[in-house]
Amino acid sequence: MLRVRGLTMRYPDGKLALADFDLTIAAGELVVALGGNGSGKTTLLRCISRTLPPTAGEIWLNDANLAALSGERLRQARLPLAMIWQHASLVRRRSVLSNVASGALGRYGGLWTALGGLPAVERRAAYDHLGAVGLAALAGQGAGTLSGGQAQRVAIARALAQRPQVLLADEPVASLDPEAADDIMRLVRHLATHGRLAVLCVLHQVELAYAYADRVVGIRDGRIAFDRPRADLPRDAVRQLYLSEAA
Amino acid sequence: MSLDAAVPRLVERSWAGALSLALRLVFVLMLLAIVAQAAIVVHARPQDLITGAHGMADIIRRAVPPDFVKIDIVWWPALETIDLAIFGTVGGVIMALPLAILAAVNVTPSRYLYYGARGVIGFARAVPDLVWALLFVTAVGLGPFPGALALSVHSIGMLGRLFAETIEHMDMAPIDALTLTGARRVQVFTHGIIPSILPSLLGIALYRFDENIRSSLVLGFVGAGGIGFELLSAMSLFQYQLVSLLLIVTFVMVIAAERFSALLRARLG
Numbered sequence: 001m002l003r004v005r006g007l008t009m010r011y012p013d014g015k016l017a018l019a020d021f022d023l024t025i026a027a028g029e030l031v032v033a034l035g036g037n038g039s040g041k042t043t044l045l046r047c048i049s050r051t052l053p054p055t056a057g058e059i060w061l062n063d064a065n066l067a068a069l070s071g072e073r074l075r076q077a078r079l080p081l082a083m084i085w086q087h088a089s090l091v092r093r094r095s096v097l098s099n100v101a102s103g104a105l106g107r108y109g110g111l112w113t114a115l116g117g118l119p120a121v122e123r124r125a126a127y128d129h130l131g132a133v134g135l136a137a138l139a140g141q142g143a144g145t146l147s148g149g150q151a152q153r154v155a156i157a158r159a160l161a162q163r164p165q166v167l168l169a170d171e172p173v174a175s176l177d178p179e180a181a182d183d184i185m186r187l188v189r190h191l192a193t194h195g196r197l198a199v200l201c202v203l204h205q206v207e208l209a210y211a212y213a214d215r216v217v218g219i220r221d222g223r224i225a226f227d228r229p230r231a232d233l234p235r236d237a238v239r240q241l242y243l244s245e246a247a
Numbered sequence: 248m249s250l251d252a253a254v255p256r257l258v259e260r261s262w263a264g265a266l267s268l269a270l271r272l273v274f275v276l277m278l279l280a281i282v283a284q285a286a287i288v289v290h291a292r293p294q295d296l297i298t299g300a301h302g303m304a305d306i307i308r309r310a311v312p313p314d315f316v317k318i319d320i321v322w323w324p325a326l327e328t329i330d331l332a333i334f335g336t337v338g339g340v341i342m343a344l345p346l347a348i349l350a351a352v353n354v355t356p357s358r359y360l361y362y363g364a365r366g367v368i369g370f371a372r373a374v375p376d377l378v379w380a381l382l383f384v385t386a387v388g389l390g391p392f393p394g395a396l397a398l399s400v401h402s403i404g405m406l407g408r409l410f411a412e413t414i415e416h417m418d419m420a421p422i423d424a425l426t427l428t429g430a431r432r433v434q435v436f437t438h439g440i441i442p443s444i445l446p447s448l449l450g451i452a453l454y455r456f457d458e459n460i461r462s463s464l465v466l467g468f469v470g471a472g473g474i475g476f477e478l479l480s481a482m483s484l485f486q487y488q489l490v491s492l493l494l495i496v497t498f499v500m501v502i503a504a505e506r507f508s509a510l511l512r513a514r515l516g
Contacts, residue, residue, distance in 0.1 A: 049427060079429045089424035093442045102438050106429020116437035155424070162428050 001026055002166045002198050007057035009047050017043040018222045030192040030199045032209040035219035036242050041202040045168045049083050079106050082159035083168040088151035092144030096154050099143050101126035103161030129157040149180030169201040185212045206238050314488035321496050327391050328473035332459035335398020340452050343403045347410030372404025376462050380471040391472025398459050413447045446515040457508040
């Protein structure tokens with residue numbers, strides 16, 4: 001489970017990107033964050049993953065407050081948190097299988113992995129993860145040869161190799177065609193339901209939120225505009241989210 | 248726009264054009280002045296080329312035909328020259344790589360280490376390999392070893408800078424992604440950074456090997472082994488037919504190294 005309490009992020013130039021943000025995501029729940037450009041969605045993910053240090057607030061992942069940790073303790077506590085981005089960010093010159101298995105590196109500290117090796121057990125597990133995303137046949141292929149949709153699936157498989165409890169997804173379908181976008185969202189939905197992952201997914205495609213989310217969080221000017229179950233989400237509220245940006 | 252309004256603009260443009268032309272003329276004159284002062288400083292005397300032609304022709308006449316009978320005594324110095332370049336390049340790569348990581352602004356663990364590594368790389372590069380060879384000849388004596396050390400140290404400077412630039416220009420998104428999976432710094436390096444830049448690093452190292460073959464020829468002139476040492480000895484003893492043989496072997500070695508390096512770099516893509 002992921003719990004965010006009073007999360008605030010103010011950039012050095014004084015701009016308030018997140019203000020007193022509260023959010024809880026349970027295991028098995030897929031929460032979609034919607035909002036206009038610059039509303040604070042990506043900042044929220046970056047603060048939760050601690051690639052940006054928040055100005056204030058708490059980020060609880062299991063029993064650890066990530067906001068209060070740093071260095072090795074942060075690395076250890078963050079292991080159950082995986083992230084995928086708009087671009088798959090794979091090491092293009094390595095094989096698909098090696099990219100996936102590298103998601104498990106955080107659990108190993110020996111000389112073999114330090115020298116570039118991957119544990120045999122993780123290579124076998126990586127093959128299973130690739131099977132879970134429907135790409136086992138491409139295991140030996142170079143990551144640089146994949147299509148955008150395939151690469152994103154491999155990135156998800158790499159996230160699975162991390163054995164995460166929480167998955168953060170920053171516009172994971174923004175650069176994909178509608179069919180591939182639908183495939184990826186269906187996969188994320190499946191992982192949330194059957195893999196008991198707590199998923200926070202930033203999207204720009206409102207229809208995908210309506211199709212796959214359990215809950216939708218609207219973000220405007222770094223604050224929660226609404227936080228509702230998908231079934232109880234009026235289209236007007238979503239429209240207002242983007243209208244305010246246009247105004 | 249009326250014709251009356253357009254005329255002042257055209258006049259302004261013609262003034263601007265004249266000014267630009269004058270500036271270009273000044274620039275060309277300055278370039279000529281720089282070349283002229285260089286010719287004066289180096290005591291350039293083209294007429295000496297004409298008067299010296301007779302001497303050159305005499306040397307060429309005495310160098311032909313090359314003394315192929317002595318090919319047996321050339322193999323070893325030739326091998327020594329190639330091995331100087333191999334040792335110099337491998338030694339340079341081994342030492343340049345960690346320094347380059349410290350000297351690349353996007354992956355360095357500390358600002359102090361960054362400046363320290365940059366300083367070492369800059370110093371190794373600033374001192375010419377010939378000077379390094381003189382220093383190492385003084386330190387460890389005559390022979391190929393000081394030459395190999397000189398090439399290694401100078402290669403640290405050249406390779407360190409190019410490696411660091413390669414690391415700085417790499418796509419950081421896969422590296423950030425790997426870091427966020429919880430991989431340790433050394434794992435990020437071996438699983439992310441190295442695979443991403445390895446072909447570029449190998450290409451640079453091969454190019455350096457090609458350069459080191461050329462450099463190792465000159466190092467022999469200061470007693471640091473290789474075919475250059477034989478060349479200097481033959482010239483000192485006026486054995487011009489042996490000189491021409493050594494030059495032919497040198498030519499073949501340089502071209503072969505160049506082709507080998509280019510071929511491998513092309514395969515690395």
